[in-house]
Each structure stands twice: as C-alpha cells, then as structure tokens.
Amino acid sequence: MSAGNGFLSTEQLINLTAYDADGEKIGNVGQVYRDDATGRPEWVTVKTGWFGMKESFVPLAGARSDGQALHVPHAKDVVKDAPRVDADQHLDADEEHRLYQHYGMAGSNGKGENQGKSRGEAAGHRTSVDAPGIATGTYVDDRGGSRGDGGGQDELIRSEERLRVGTTTEEVGRARLKKVVVTENVTTTVPVSHEEVRVVREPVREGERVRGDIGGAERDVTLHAERAVTRKETVPVERVRLETEKVTERQEVSGTVRKEKIRFEDDQNSRKGEGRNGPRR
Numbered sequence: 001m002s003a004g005n006g007f008l009s010t011e012q013l014i015n016l017t018a019y020d021a022d023g024e025k026i027g028n029v030g031q032v033y034r035d036d037a038t039g040r041p042e043w044v045t046v047k048t049g050w051f052g053m054k055e056s057f058v059p060l061a062g063a064r065s066d067g068q069a070l071h072v073p074h075a076k077d078v079v080k081d082a083p084r085v086d087a088d089q090h091l092d093a094d095e096e097h098r099l100y101q102h103y104g105m106a107g108s109n110g111k112g113e114n115q116g117k118s119r120g121e122a123a124g125h126r127t128s129v130d131a132p133g134i135a136t137g138t139y140v141d142d143r144g145g146s147r148g149d150g151g152g153q154d155e156l157i158r159s160e161e162r163l164r165v166g167t168t169t170e171e172v173g174r175a176r177l178k179k180v181v182v183t184e185n186v187t188t189t190v191p192v193s194h195e196e197v198r199v200v201r202e203p204v205r206e207g208e209r210v211r212g213d214i215g216g217a218e219r220d221v222t223l224h225a226e227r228a229v230t231r232k233e234t235v236p237v238e239r240v241r242l243e244t245e246k247v248t249e250r251q252e253v254s255g256t257v258r259k260e261k262i263r264f265e266d267d268q269n270s271r272k273g274e275g276r277n278g279p280r281r
Contacts, residue, residue, distance in 0.1 A: 010034065010041055017069045018046045018058065020076040029070060030055050033091050043091065043099075044070070048080045056082040057091075057099050074103060160259030177242055194225030 010032035018026040026046050033043040045055035062073040072079070083098045085091065100106065204210050 012065075013041055013044055013060075013070065016065070018044070018079075019069050019071050020079065021071075021073050022075070023071075024076050026058075026072075026076050026079050027056075033057075043096075046079060054080075056080055057085055058082070059099070059103055059105060061105060078103065156262055158260045158262050161257035163255050163257050165253050175242055177240060190228050192226040192228055195223040197221060197223065 013029055013032050016029045018029055020026055027048045028046070030045045030047050032041045033045075034041050042060055043057050044060060046058050048054050048056050056079050058072050058074065058079055060072075064071050082102050083095075085095045085099065
C-alpha cells in the first residue's frame, strides 16, 4: 500500500527490506530519521555491505510500500555509494545537503538551512512520502515516547503491562465406537409332539357283517414325532453413535506483569514520593 501524505510513523518503516528501482534487494531498514517540525519520516538507513555492517542513507521521497517491502526509486549501487554519515547521531543540514546532491534531488522545502534530522527507532508497518525536506529531528525511543528540541522534557511516560487472557482449542483425547462379535448361549422352549401306540378293543355288535377267520395275521402302524430344529438370521436391532457436548467451566489463570513507578528526587531529598500524581513542591 502507499499513502500520498507520506510515512506518518517510524513504526511503518523499521526492519523492512529495501529494494531498488529494478527490484533488487538492497538490505534491511535500520533507522528512521524524522522531520522535527512535522514528525514525518524523511530518511532511512539501509544496512549494506558485508553482513550488513554499513548503513547507507536513503531518502523516502518517491518511495513506496507494497505491504511486504520498501521500494525506493534509486539503483542499488547508488545507495551503496551514498556519502558516509554517522547513523547514530543527529543528521545536520550539511550532511543532508550532500546526500541530496548524491541522489540528484533538491534539498530545500522552505525550512532553514541550519536544520537537520535525528534518529528514530520503532517497529511496525510502512507507507510512502511525497517530497524531501531539511528539518530538525525528534528522537523516538523504544517505548513510543518522543523528545526533541522543543517541549516535553519535563515529563515521563509511565507504562505497565496488562494480562490478556484468551482461549485456544487443542486436542485432548479421542473416543471411538468399535463393534466386536461375542457368543452367548440362548435357551428357549418350543412344543413338540409325537405319536404313541395304544391298544383299543371293541366288541363286534350283533348284525355287523364281519368275516371271521381262524389263522395268524399282523398289522403295522407308522408312528410320527416332531423334533426341534434351529436356524439363524441377522437382523438390525439398534443404532449407536457418538456425540460431543461442550461443557463450560471456570478456570483460574495467573501470570506476572510489570509496571513502572515514577518517583521524584531532588538535591535535598533522595525520594519525595511516587505514584500517579507524585508530590507537590
């Protein structure tokens, strides 16, 4: 992304990777120099040379960010050959003028020639700048506070840590359904019948025409009986499934946090008080 009104904070630039106009990697952004009057970043140092031991100044004029890197409209060799300037102190007007001449840019934006820039350090995202300029500097410390040549020197920023607690879902176990075959004995009762033989004797009534013979004879009778037989069949009898149920419980979480305290000292008393409001003199 890019912003026409310039990079508004050092947090948008620090630790980015800088690329030249042809897309070749130059190095990582090391420090950011801001305009004292507007507070906008106007210069960055890029770590070049063997193992990034050298820091070369690069103007942010015409630079852009695509959300992943800082693209500057200068060749890599031009950046590496920039005039050597100590990157750990204030950038004065003469040094800035030499840098602008090296990059073939005009180094005036209406400010006085005795102005310069100072170092800023932060971490974050990036944007772009419209035009260069010469300006006095504001140092930005790693807590996000700032101090410059004018104002703000009679106060400190007190910070403290806050414990932020959230939740995360993790796997704690598994449950499964497994079907196995077991054998058991089943006993049941079923009625069965059979035929038995008994002798029935009836007298021959008078008048019945029955032939009587004297001699041996025999008769056969077939007997029948039922017996129990079994067979097996498979039938579905039940559906079984697994369900999960969310149970909410309260869990106590503790941690350590740090906070700053500000105390007042003067030459007569080593400690006048501390806290939010502090003592009154």
